[in-house]
Amino acid sequence: MERKEMICINCPLGCILTVEQNETGEVTVSGNTCPRGAEYGRTEATAPKRVLTSTVRIREERGRVVPVKTAAPVPKEKIGACMEALKEVEVALPVQIGDVVLEDAAGTGVCVVVTKGIRG
Amino acid sequence: MRQDIVIIGGGPAGLAAALAAKEAGAKQILIVERDKELGGILNQCIHNGFGLHTFQEELTGPEYAARYIEKVEREKIPFLPETIVIDIGEGENGEKEVTAMNKERGLFVIYTAAVILAMGCRERPRGALNIPGFRPAGIYSAGTAQRYVNIEGRMPGREIVILGSGDIGLIMARRMTLEGAKVKAVAELMPYSGGLKRNIVQCLDDFGIPLKLSHTVVDIKGKKRVEGVTLAQVDENKKPIAGTEEFIACDTLLLSCGLLPENELSLNLGISLNPATSGPYVNESFETNISGVFACGNVLHVHDLVDYVSEEAAAAGKHAAAYVKEAAGNRPLEPEAEKGTAADGTLKKTISYREETPVVLEAAAGVRYTVPSTLHLSRIEDVQLIRFRVDDVYRDVFLKVYFNDTPVLSQKKRVLAPGEMEQVRFKKEQIAAFPRLEKITLRIEKEAG
Numbered sequence: 419m420e421r422k423e424m425i426c427i428n429c430p431l432g433c434i435l436t437v438e439q440n441e442t443g444e445v446t447v448s449g450n451t452c453p454r455g456a457e458y459g460r461t462e463a464t465a466p467k468r469v470l471t472s473t474v475r476i477r478e479e480r481g482r483v484v485p486v487k488t489a490a491p492v493p494k495e496k497i498g499a500c501m502e503a504l505k506e507v508e509v510a511l512p513v514q515i516g517d518v519v520l521e522d523a524a525g526t527g528v529c530v531v532v533t534k535g536i537r538g
Numbered sequence: 539m540r541q542d543i544v545i546i547g548g549g550p551a552g553l554a555a556a557l558a559a560k561e562a563g564a565k566q567i568l569i570v571e572r573d574k575e576l577g578g579i580l581n582q583c584i585h586n587g588f589g590l591h592t593f594q595e596e597l598t599g600p601e602y603a604a605r606y607i608e609k610v611e612r613e614k615i616p617f618l619p620e621t622i623v624i625d626i627g628e629g630e631n632g633e634k635e636v637t638a639m640n641k642e643r644g645l646f647v648i649y650t651a652a653v654i655l656a657m658g659c660r661e662r663p664r665g666a667l668n669i670p671g672f673r674p675a676g677i678y679s680a681g682t683a684q685r686y687v688n689i690e691g692r693m694p695g696r697e698i699v700i701l702g703s704g705d706i707g708l709i710m711a712r713r714m715t716l717e718g719a720k721v722k723a724v725a726e727l728m729p730y731s732g733g734l735k736r737n738i739v740q741c742l743d744d745f746g747i748p749l750k751l752s753h754t755v756v757d758i759k760g761k762k763r764v765e766g767v768t769l770a771q772v773d774e775n776k777k778p779i780a781g782t783e784e785f786i787a788c789d790t791l792l793l794s795c796g797l798l799p800e801n802e803l804s805l806n807l808g809i810s811l812n813p814a815t816s817g818p819y820v821n822e823s824f825e826t827n828i829s830g831v832f833a834c835g836n837v838l839h840v841h842d843l844v845d846y847v848s849e850e851a852a853a854a855g856k857h858a859a860a861y862v863k864e865a866a867g868n869r870p871l872e873p874e875a876e877k878g879t880a881a882d883g884t885l886k887k888t889i890s891y892r893e894e895t896p897v898v899l900e901a902a903a904g905v906r907y908t909v910p911s912t913l914h915l916s917r918i919e920d921v922q923l924i925r926f927r928v929d930d931v932y933r934d935v936f937l938k939v940y941f942n943d944t945p946v947l948s949q950k951k952r953v954l955a956p957g958e959m960e961q962v963r964f965k966k967e968q969i970a971a972f973p974r975l976e977k978i979t980l981r982i983e984k985e986a987g
């Protein structure tokens with residue numbers, strides 16, 4: 419039986435989770451306040467993922483950027499590659515929340531979307 | 539210009555207060571915001587982690603703000619952008635006089651029955667840090683760096699040391715690392731971090747950035763631009779320990795040494811401030827010592843969870859609307875009064891609950907402060923919430939609550955830390971049923987008792 423303590427990072431409450439994995443690979447989580455904590459403990463113990471937030475440039479404009487995020491969590495080890503891919507992205511105004519700026523970020527199958535509406 | 543409620547600040551606190559006041563029946567509501575757009579500090583907090591408790595989904599700062607901005611627009615609540623409030627005064631007739639300024643109108647006065655303070659907070663000034671040496675370029679507050687990177691798209695530097703482990707510093711450590719900078723260390727004067735646990739995990743641990751607790755900057759090298767800083771360990775009295783100095787080459791020093799409620803307007807108006815929060819003392823209605831002036835969000839006490847800001851602000855908005863009704867003798871103030879056609883804005887001087895002696899909340903033994911700090915029994919909520927922070931890190935302790943001197947609650951806590959806001963709830967009946975309740979005391983104790 420393997421036992422790990424970790425902090426749930428899904429929200430600022432930061433519950434202290436105890437994640438146990440038995441011989442058959444079955445994972446149980448305790449210490450979570452809500453179901454997302456259990457889900458997090460399970461993934462973190464097996465294949466950690468993060469939502470990436472960043473910004474992309476606006477075409478022909480300097481001194482202002484558009485905030486974006488991955489529409490779903492991506493594997494932790496792909497974060498660097500996603501940042502590289504975002505460096506190449508430029509958008510034209512106006513943009514709306516949810517507009518897709520990158521279809522498949524670094525082969526993760528996850529798209530990157532705008533998080534703030536900005537008028538022209 | 540005559541209003542029922544003027545809300546100063548259009549961040550999450552101001553937005554939620556406006557919506558709740560409108561829902562509670564207030565007619566003339568005006569939001570005054572210094573910036574071009576609504577949303578407050580959330581506009582530069584592009585990371586996610588907002589709103590899980592309100593919307594059951596994890597949003598970024600701008601997305602969370604957008605949900606409230608849309609509602610405010612749908613409700614057609616007016617908002618004055620690029621307008622700064624410079625003074626709040628009290629008129630003869632119980633009315634408040636809000637002096638504001640903008641490019642179009644210059645200086646002007648808004649008359650109103652109630653005011654909601656929602657100005658947020660500012661970063662602790664760097665002068666308070668007392669770092670000796672020159673003041674070369676390359677020293678920024680973490681919040682300024684956040685605005686540069688997330689809104690303007692420019693990096694303040696490439697090799698970075700961060701002093702202070704408040705949340706903005708932690709968030710910026712990750713942000714700048716992602717943008718290709720090298721964050722060499724985060725130094726924290728205290729033996730614990732002031733930031734949220736989750737931010738230490740996902741902003742520092744994920745990227746292998748060292749957190750040096752009980753460390754401070756003792757020297758800054760560089761005349762024109764920062765070339766490096768010297769860190770040293772500190773003893774229990776926060777004095778640097780000789781022989782522990784370590785030089786770290788860097789071109790940028792970020793200061794993330796905490797936030798302070800924006801309280802200049804409050805001080806000028808004569809609002810009494812709680813030294814523990816630097817924000818106003820408020821009652822169960824989020825009303826300050828000045829009748830008709832309410833406070834919520836970071837101007838009241840610094841929050842780490844925006845969901846709590848919105849919740850608290852909604853309560854303040856609701857209570858402000860109730861105040862307006864009572865003060866105006868249960869008639870809405872006439873918006874036309876400005877033109878001299880209707881009521882003169884005279885307000886009732888005696889607000890019924892204000893005549894009542896409130897129950898005092900006392901923060902003792904390890905509890906730094908509570909919000910609210912007084913309760914009018916006639917106005918407490920069905921489930922009355924008390925928020926507080928502790929003054930140190932505690933493990934395996936009990937939160938004890940006493941009514942007068944009788945213990946009424948003992949709650950086991952695995953970890954309590956100054957960086958995390960705590961809360962406890964009481965049913966209205968439980969408070970109301972206690973004979974001659976004068977004082978509610980919160981304490982942190984070792985024994986279950």
Ligand SMILES: Cc1cc2nc3c(=O)[nH]c(=O)nc-3n(C[C@H](O)[C@H](O)[C@H](O)COP(=O)(O)OP(=O)(O)OC[C@H]3O[C@@H](n4cnc5c(N)ncnc54)[C@H](O)[C@@H]3O)c2cc1C
Nearest residue numbers: 547549550551572578579587622623657658835836843844
């Ligand atoms: C870096 C950082 C990271 C955070 N991360 C999270 C997180 O992950 N999850 C979470 O839930 N919460 C987080 N928070 C907390 C949350 O964002 C804040 O608690 C919340 O934004 C506070 O809202 P507010 O409306 O009180 O203040 P603000 O958002 O600061 O709004 C105050 C507004 O008042 C205006 N104003 C001030 N003075 C005047 C004046 N005299 N006249 C006119 N207007 C004025 C300002 O321009 C501003 O728009 C974070 C906060 C920070 C700083």
Ligand code: SF4
Nearest residue numbers: 426428432433451455
């Ligand atoms: S378990 Fe739920 S409440 Fe606790 S930190 Fe995780 S998401 Fe937040």
